Amino acid sequence: MSRLKAIQGDITQVRVDAIVNAANTTLMGGGGVDGAIHRAAGPGLYAACERFHGCPTGEARITSGFNLPSRYIIHTPGPVWHGGNHGEDELLANSYRNSLRLAEENNCHTVAFPSISTGVYAFPLDRAARIAVTTIRDFLKTDHVIDEVTMVCFDPTTYAAYQKEINK
Ligand code: APR
Numbered sequence: 001m002s003r004l005k006a007i008q009g010d011i012t013q014v015r016v017d018a019i020v021n022a023a024n025t026t027l028m029g030g031g032g033v034d035g036a037i038h039r040a041a042g043p044g045l046y047a048a049c050e051r052f053h054g055c056p057t058g059e060a061r062i063t064s065g066f067n068l069p070s071r072y073i074i075h076t077p078g079p080v081w082h083g084g085n086h087g088e089d090e091l092l093a094n095s096y097r098n099s100l101r102l103a104e105e106n107n108c109h110t111v112a113f114p115s116i117s118t119g120v121y122a123f124p125l126d127r128a129a130r131i132a133v134t135t136i137r138d139f140l141k142t143d144h145v146i147d148e149v150t151m152v153c154f155d156p157t158t159y160a161a162y163q164k165e166i167n168k
Contacts (some may be wrong), residue, residue: 003140004133004149006162011152012040017108018072019065019152020099022116025077026039027055033114033154042068049075049106058094062102072106073098081124089131096135099138100146109147115158124162133165 011033021037024030027049029038038045048063055061060076070137076099079091095116103111113132117123136149151166155157 002166003135003147004151006159006165006166008082008156008159009116010036010154011112011114012036014112014150014152016070016108016150017105018062018068018111020060020076020105020111020113020116021073022114022119022121023055023075023077025054025057027052027061027075027077029130030120032119032134037049037068040120041068041073045073046156058091058098060095060102062092063107064065070112072103072108074102074111076116076123080155081117081122084127088117089127090124092123092131093135096132097139100136100139100143100149104145106142107145109145110150111146111148112150112152114152114154115162118158125158128167129161129165133162133168158168 044066058079062074076095077097079088095126118125121157151162
């Protein structure tokens, strides 16, 4: 039974222990999934994020889920795509790995990710999907806390890309 799956939907609606937010390094909110999560979580999230004074690309920070159905939100700034020769692949893998590490440390059994960096940050979708699936699978090999990871894809193209990678 696979511990990694993809669905199409809105990550602010899923009921899991932790959802991951594709944030920016200020952690002060933005557009895309970051904006959707802040709107759904409510003003308490902004105040909770202020105390981190930002977060470097590839690292992750955890907050309560506030008004969301999930218990926690894990915030990670993915890399901006600059052509592929600026360590983008490794930084994206770090975002997935560090988010999973925080989920494990906080005893989360179910985790949901958006497609990090493939929107505003313009990371090529197929390349991001390969990195995400590979990194998550490697992590789950030695992790015994997380039962299931779900890639929540907002549109059919993204969903198809992750399904293809997961079914390889
Ligand atoms: N649920 C799930 N996925 C979503 C949702 C949602 N409600 N809204 C958007 N997405 C998807 C996008 O369609 C894309 O596939 O999340 C993926 C990541 O896109 P962005 O949100 O643009 O994130 P990213 O490319 O990592 O850029 C991050 O955008 O919103 C700002 O503050 C954020 O500066 C940061 C930058």
